[in-house]
Amino acid sequence: MGAFFPKDFLAITLLTSYAFYTSGSAGIPQGGSVGMVRRMLERYQSLGGSVERNADVTAAKVDERRLCGVQLKDARTITGEAFIWAADPHQLFYKILSETYLDRNLRTMYEHPEGYVANTGYQAAFGVLGEGDLHLPKGSVVFSCEPYTVAGESKDLCGIRLYDYDKTLFPADKRVIQCNVLLNNGTFAYWSSLSKTAYEEEKRALAETLRQRIESRFPAVRGRLVLPSTYSPLTFARWCHAYQGAYMSFNALKGYKPLYVKSTVPGLRNLFLASQWVQTGGGLPLAAASGKFAVQELMKRCPPPTASGRHR
Numbered sequence: 001m002g003a004f005f006p007k008d009f010l011a012i013t014l015l016t017s018y019a020f021y022t023s024g025s026a027g028i029p030q031g032g033s034v035g036m037v038r039r040m041l042e043r044y045q046s047l048g049g050s051v052e053r054n055a056d057v058t059a060a061k062v063d064e065r066r067l068c069g070v071q072l073k074d075a076r077t078i079t080g081e082a083f084i085w086a087a088d089p090h091q092l093f094y095k096i097l098s099e100t101y102l103d104r105n106l107r108t109m110y111e112h113p114e115g116y117v118a119n120t121g122y123q124a125a126f127g128v129l130g131e132g133d134l135h136l137p138k139g140s141v142v143f144s145c146e147p148y149t150v151a152g153e154s155k156d157l158c159g160i161r162l163y164d165y166d167k168t169l170f171p172a173d174k175r176v177i178q179c180n181v182l183l184n185n186g187t188f189a190y191w192s193s194l195s196k197t198a199y200e201e202e203k204r205a206l207a208e209t210l211r212q213r214i215e216s217r218f219p220a221v222r223g224r225l226v227l228p229s230t231y232s233p234l235t236f237a238r239w240c241h242a243y244q245g246a247y248m249s250f251n252a253l254k255g256y257k258p259l260y261v262k263s264t265v266p267g268l269r270n271l272f273l274a275s276q277w278v279q280t281g282g283g284l285p286l287a288a289a290s291g292k293f294a295v296q297e298l299m300k301r302c303p304p305p306t307a308s309g310r311h312r
């Protein structure tokens, strides 16, 4: 359990995750996240939606309690009747808009890191050479191993998963073993403090440590692992602007209440939030549900015009 959940998680996390699996309401989408996103995109486009890729929002223009437009990194401005912010809200309130629009509960969580933690992680993805049986157990495997240290945290467990269950994503000659090291939120500062060279070396050395642990536990993979990629908390921050490299949202520690964040933005009538950060815990299902709530609020406040041109 200590390898699966950071040590400061509440015990309820284990119960809920376990309940998701045993009740059959959790699963892995076919094609992984790429497959899921592709299906959502097709549905969205079939309804008339359009998508701009590589279009980071860098600024916003507000006029009389309304968001009038957002500016993209290539300096284009996008205007609209209503907006849903579906990215990490930290950058929205601390870089793009202003803290004055920050939801009270969200502010409490940002300002009380002693009670609300956002956990992060390091991962190494190993490609497997050859197609033969690896004699690995199915699903996620956690095993005890020789101790190693990551960002000052000592570990003696290793968590891996063999990605071979979905032929559309991972054919037999392209299998991947992903090694997942969960880290407490304080470690983001450690990774950020490293120079470029030290950072690259840290990632490489850690991957090598993990490779040795996997090979020692599963000799069938010895000499067959290559390293296409590693990703650290900084990777998540760089790619997705994830607050402190977090992979899920805040966790309320013992003695602190789980808090909910509204999908509306105080002081702005036409901006809505759809994000895992609107609830403690976070995760994909909550993020998806928050999208639905954001749309419901949008329909209430900014209903589409009727055929006669009047707003319903």
Ligand SMILES: Cc1cc2nc3c(=O)[nH]c(=O)nc-3n(C[C@H](O)[C@H](O)[C@H](O)COP(=O)(O)OP(=O)(O)OC[C@H]3O[C@@H](n4cnc5c(N)ncnc54)[C@H](O)[C@@H]3O)c2cc1C
Pocket (backbone or CB within 6 Å): 055, 056, 057, 058, 086, 087, 088, 091, 123, 236, 239, 240, 241, 246, 247, 248, 249, 274, 275, 276, 277, 282, 283, 284, 285, 287
């Ligand atoms: C390695 C890993 C494993 C995980 N495993 C699980 C799991 O097994 N189960 C689970 O439930 N959850 C899991 N999660 C968590 C899950 O991925 C997140 O909860 C979920 O993706 C959050 O969705 P979101 O829409 O809030 O944010 P995101 O998925 O981060 O989407 C936000 C999007 O906005 C984009 N963006 C950011 N800033 C801007 C900007 N300024 N302008 C324009 N676009 C911007 C980002 O690039 C990103 O595409 C995992 C996360 C990681 C990192």
